[in-house]
Structures are given as structure tokens and as C-alpha cells.
Amino acid sequence: MRLAVLGAGAVGPGAAALAVSRGHEAALWSPRGGGTHGIGSSLTVQGALSGTARVDVAVDVARAIAGADAVLVCVxxxxLGPVLRRITPMLAEGVPVLLAPSQSLAPLLLDRLLARQGRHVPIGALAAPPVVAERLAGDELRILALPERVEIAAVPAGAAPELAALCQSLFGMAFLPLSDALGAALAAHEPVLQAALVLGNVTRIEAGEDWDEHARLTPALCRLAERLDAERLDLARAHGHAVPSLTAALHRQSGVAEAPLPMMARALAEARHTPGLRGLDAAHLARSVTYGLALWLRLAAARGVPMPLTGAAVAVLEAMWGTGLSADDLLEGLDFSQLPKLLRDGHAR
Structure with a gap:
């Protein structure tokens, strides 16, 4: 198969290399162009995957998507919103689009954009990316870990098994179908972990210090993360989803044995340095707050599920950063009163 990979940070090239290692072709495109700078016709890979992966670097997104059997978006x-709006007119009828990881309820935004044109494209919502990677140089990257399995949902919901099989063919690990895309949004563990880390290390962040996330995940911050995670799990259950706990998700992502969170944090810190945030840039918190915690609070309010600690975390982070962090552009045009139907069937054509 030919896979178009849109996004050339670390995950995009890593996913492209993984797909190529399994006999597929991959085209790589960077929204701003900088991500593909230094990549000629191949990537040099080390770590959990090693060797050379031939890729087709596309100078424009239309060329990357042309002739693709699947499109992977990892920006x-x-x-994500601007990229989805840009590519919608170029997507071929029926060619799957995979969001890795899916952010907020972005699959419904893409489906709405397609519905305006009367077209159907199966949309996959991955709860986590298929690789954990870091860029070493222009054409060099290290695959830090390959998750054991990844949850995947779809719009329309019934396409999840088919897209799970597609992803398993592309990337090799098991993909577990979820009943709807809300499950993918609630399965993400990063917002919980990042919120606890930021709350406990804000002075380091503000001072621009070099600090290691897992080394600073102290027992007190682990307790905070676990309390936040308990609220996430309660919300997921209220919406009919059984999603992995924080420790289970860390095990799947990193391969570190599942254990009490402080023990896992020590093991992760010993395995590699994971730089923490530097500087009070609101964009740094977008992934965890705007497209994670804030979305969960909206979903909780709709179902009457109490999430007091999550709400307090968002309020404190907004106070410290001196700005609002809850404006989720991926929810634009979404009718929450129709959410169950939209998750099941997508928008009307």
C-alpha cells in the first residue's frame, strides 16, 4: 500500500519508516516545510527499529495524497484544524484518513467538512500514535518504543474493525476497535500526566530550566495524576467506555512493566531523558488542556459527571499562564445535542 504521511515532526517520519519496514510505500509532507528539511529520499532509523527507509518527500500536500491508499495525519x-480544512478537497472518495493521535473530536470536524461536499471517507481516530520517536537530525530518527496495541475508533463508528485491520497491516501491532470516536478522546492519558507535571514544576518551566519529566514525577505528583486519572476513567464509564488506566497506557506506550506509578516513573527516567516544558507558552499546554481536560469537562457537564479536580487543574493552569486555555477550534460547528448520532453515523450527506 501507499501511505501518505502528513506531518514531519518525529511521529510522522517514525510511522513512515515503520510502514516501509513492513513492505509499504510512504510519502512524507510537512505543513510548513521545515520538518522535511534535510530528508533526501530516505530516513536512517535506529532504536526499536533500525535500518534505512525509503520515503517520497512531497513538496506539496496534493502530491503526497495523490494515489495514496491511506492518509495518516500526525500534526x-x-x-490539525487548518490541515484538515486544507486537505478536504483533495481526499479521494473512500480512501481512509487516520488521525494519529486523534485530538479532541477532530474526526467529526473532518466528517462535517466532507459532508458539505457530499463525500464519504472513513476516518480513523487513534488514541495514541503507532510509534514513540525522536528526531536526531534531518534524516535521522530514533524509534524509542512501539506500543503493544493501540485503541482505534472510527467515523462512522461501524468502520472501526476495518480500519483496525488496515492499521495492523501498516504498522504491525494490534489495534483494538472502540465503539465510537469519543472513546479515543477519553483513552488519551497524556493530558492527565502533563497536567500533574506542569502543576508541580511551573517554576522550572517559567525559568526555562532543563528538567526531566519522569525524574520529576514525584510520589506527590503521582498521587495527583492518579486522582485526575480516576476522574477521566469515571467519565469514560459514564459514556460506556472502558479505557486503559494511566499506568496501563504508560506500559503499552513505553514497554516499562506496569507497576505503581512512582516505580514506573523511576524506570522511565532511567531509560531515557524526557525534556519537560520550557517557558510559559500557552501553545505548550494545548495538547493536554485545550484538547484534553477542557473537552472532558464539557462532556462531564453534559452527563452530570463530577470532575472537581480536573476543573480545578484547568482553572489553576489558566491563572498561572494568564490566559484562557479552553478554546477548542476542533469543536467548531459541532452540535453536542446530536453527539451520539454523529459519533455513530457521521453527518448527513
Missing amino acids: PPHA
Whole structure:
């Protein structure tokens, strides 16, 4: 198969290399162009995957998508809306689009954009990316981990098993179908972990210090993360989803044995340095707050599910950053009163 990978930070090239290692072709495109700078016709890969992966670097997105059997979108959440609007007119009828990871309820935004044109495209919502990677240089990257399995949902919901099989063919690991895309939004564990880390290390962040996330995940912050996670799990259950706990998700993502969170944090810190945030840039919190915690609060309010600690975390973070962090552009035009139907069937054509 030919896979078009849109996004060239670390996950995009890593996913492209993984797909190529399994006998597929991959085209790579960067929204701003900088991500593909230094990549000629191949990537040099080390770590959990090693070797050379031939890729087709596309200078424009239309060339990347042309002739693709599947499109993988892996851009930061603040760039996801603009990228989806840009590519919608170029998507071929019936060719799957995979969001890796899916952010907020972005699958419904893409479906609404397609519905305006009367077209159907199965949309996959991955709860986590298929690789954990870091860029070492222009054409060099290290695959830090390959998750054991990844949850995937779809719009329309019934397409999830088919898209799970597609992703397993592309990337090799097991993909577990979820009943709807809300499950993918609630399965993400990063917002919980990042909120606890930021709340406990804000002075380091503000001072621009070099600090390691897992080394600073102290027992007190682990307790905070676990309390936040308990609210996420309660919300998921209220919406009919059984999603992995924080420790289970960390195990799947990193391969570190599941254990009490402080023990896992020590093991992760010993395995590699994971730089923490530097500077009070609101964009740094977008992934965890705007497209995570704030969305969960909206969903909780609709179902009457109490999330007091999550609400307090968002309020405190907004106070410290001195700005609002809840404006989710991926929810634009979404009718929450129709959410169950939209998750099941998508928008009317």
C-alpha cells in the first residue's frame, strides 16, 4: 500500500519508516516545510527499529495524497484544524484518513467538512500514535518504543474493525476497535500526566530550566495524576467506555512493566531523558488542556459527571499562564445535542 504521511515532526517520519519496514510505500509532507528539511529520499532509523527507509518527500500536500491508499495525519493539535480544512478537497472518495493521535473530536470536524461536499471517507481516530520517536537530525530518527496495541475508533463508528485491520497491516501491532470516536478522546492519558507535571514544576518551566519529566514525577505528583486519572476513567464509564488506566497506557506506550506509578516513573527516567516544558507558552499546554481536560469537562457537564479536580487543574493552569486555555477550534460547528448520532453515523450527506 501507499501511505501518505502528513506531518514531519518525529511521529510522522517514525510511522513512515515503520510502514516501509513492513513492505509499504510512504510519502512524507510537512505543513510548513521545515520538518522535511534535510530528508533526501530516505530516513536512517535506529532504536526499536533500525535500518534505512525509503520515503517520497512531497513538496506539496496534493502530491503526497495523490494515489495514496491511506492518509495518516500526525500534526500538533493546534495545526490539525487548518490541515484538515486544507486537505478536504483533495481526499479521494473512500480512501481512509487516520488521525494519529486523534485530538479532541477532530474526526467529526473532518466528517462535517466532507459532508458539505457530499463525500464519504472513513476516518480513523487513534488514541495514541503507532510509534514513540525522536528526531536526531534531518534524516535521522530514533524509534524509542512501539506500543503493544493501540485503541482505534472510527467515523462512522461501524468502520472501526476495518480500519483496525488496515492499521495492523501498516504498522504491525494490534489495534483494538472502540465503539465510537469519543472513546479515543477519553483513552488519551497524556493530558492527565502533563497536567500533574506542569502543576508541580511551573517554576522550572517559567525559568526555562532543563528538567526531566519522569525524574520529576514525584510520589506527590503521582498521587495527583492518579486522582485526575480516576476522574477521566469515571467519565469514560459514564459514556460506556472502558479505557486503559494511566499506568496501563504508560506500559503499552513505553514497554516499562506496569507497576505503581512512582516505580514506573523511576524506570522511565532511567531509560531515557524526557525534556519537560520550557517557558510559559500557552501553545505548550494545548495538547493536554485545550484538547484534553477542557473537552472532558464539557462532556462531564453534559452527563452530570463530577470532575472537581480536573476543573480545578484547568482553572489553576489558566491563572498561572494568564490566559484562557479552553478554546477548542476542533469543536467548531459541532452540535453536542446530536453527539451520539454523529459519533455513530457521521453527518448527513
